[in-house]
Amino acid sequence: xxxxxxxxxxxxxxxxxxxxxxxxxxxxxxxxxxxxxxxxxxxxxxxxxxxxxxxxxxxxxxxxxxxxxxxxxxxxxxxxxxxxxxxxxxxxxxxxxxxxxxxxxxxxxxxxxxxxxxxxxxxxxxxxxxxxxxxxxxxxxxxxxxxxxxx
Amino acid sequence: xxxxxxxxxxxxxxxxxxxxxxxxxxxxxxxxxxxxxxxxxxxxxxxxxxxxxxxxxxxxxxxxxxxxxxxxxxxxxxxxxxxxxxxxxxxxxxxxxxxxxxxxxxxxxxxxxxxxxxxxxxxxxxxxxxxxxxxxxxxxxxxxxxxxxxx
Numbered sequence: 001x002x003x004x005x006x007x008x009x010x011x012x013x014x015x016x017x018x019x020x021x022x023x024x025x026x027x028x029x030x031x032x033x034x035x036x037x038x039x040x041x042x043x044x045x046x047x048x049x050x051x052x053x054x055x056x057x058x059x060x061x062x063x064x065x066x067x068x069x070x071x072x073x074x075x076x077x078x079x080x081x082x083x084x085x086x087x088x089x090x091x092x093x094x095x096x097x098x099x100x101x102x103x104x105x106x107x108x109x110x111x112x113x114x115x116x117x118x119x120x121x122x123x124x125x126x127x128x129x130x131x132x133x134x135x136x137x138x139x140x141x142x143x144x145x146x147x148x149x150x151x
Numbered sequence: 152x153x154x155x156x157x158x159x160x161x162x163x164x165x166x167x168x169x170x171x172x173x174x175x176x177x178x179x180x181x182x183x184x185x186x187x188x189x190x191x192x193x194x195x196x197x198x199x200x201x202x203x204x205x206x207x208x209x210x211x212x213x214x215x216x217x218x219x220x221x222x223x224x225x226x227x228x229x230x231x232x233x234x235x236x237x238x239x240x241x242x243x244x245x246x247x248x249x250x251x252x253x254x255x256x257x258x259x260x261x262x263x264x265x266x267x268x269x270x271x272x273x274x275x276x277x278x279x280x281x282x283x284x285x286x287x288x289x290x291x292x293x294x295x296x297x298x299x300x301x302x
Contacts, residue, residue, distance in 0.1 A: 017203065147239065
């Protein structure tokens with residue numbers, strides 16, 4: 001586990017808001033020299049705390065009007081290869097993220113589609129046809145916010 | 152709708168948001184100047200809303216991640232707003248999503264350990280207003296993170 005101080009926290013918070021900021025701009029915000037700031041950023045990257053970036057797109061403007069979260073329970077555990085299922089499900093382009101979970105469902109999927117009929121097509125033709133898919137629950141995303149978290 | 156080049160740029164940038172303009176242009180088969188102009192335009196049009204750092208909470212010692220699926224007591228007017236406003240005050244809540252479906256709200260919660268999670272759940276989460284029902288999914292592994300974009 002990586003220990004971080006108040007300055008690291010500020011850097012992480014700033015980069016979570018806008019990852020495009022230069023080391024110079026960040027240095028001014030934390031009152032450090034640019035090289036010192038740069039060293040801290042490298043350290044956070046090397047420790048894996050800064051784990052890349054994500055792009056916030058307005059999917060609706062790209063014609064992807066619907067985001068649905070699916071909970072999937074596998075029907076025949078043991079007889080279906082989890083690996084085969086995972087390989088097949090991650091290969092579907094509309095499936096944006098796949099999480100293996102414990103609880104009511106085995107997998108949690110984020111699926112994007114143009115609209116509800118398009119989502120139904122993806123669900124019926126690509127997801128329900130995979131071997132081992134049992135119970136499926138769909139919830140249509142209405143709003144989403146990413147919080148800064150405990151930093 | 153966007154033309155082919157816009158879609159190519161967005162697909163590549165979405166898959167790897169850390170790409171430099173030059174590397175992105177090469178992958179999308181265009182020049183750096185054209186790519187830069189297109190990206191500027193996509194930002195101005197609100198298609199690209201921002202680029203954010205991804206923080207790996209595990210590297211900071213948060214070993215536990217749980218999805219809490221909450222059903223609210225909708226007979227209370229303002230249940231959604233009051234619940235969400237209160238959930239924002241819990242630092243360990245890193246994501247708040249609202250849905251149309253069986254689940255009303257999902258909270259992404261992180262904790263340092265199972266006992267820390269127990270503490271957050273008992274003292275902070277169950278104290279949130281208007282909860283009718285709550286279910287937990289424990290994250291085991293993430294198999295795919297928003298790397299594909301079906302456009």
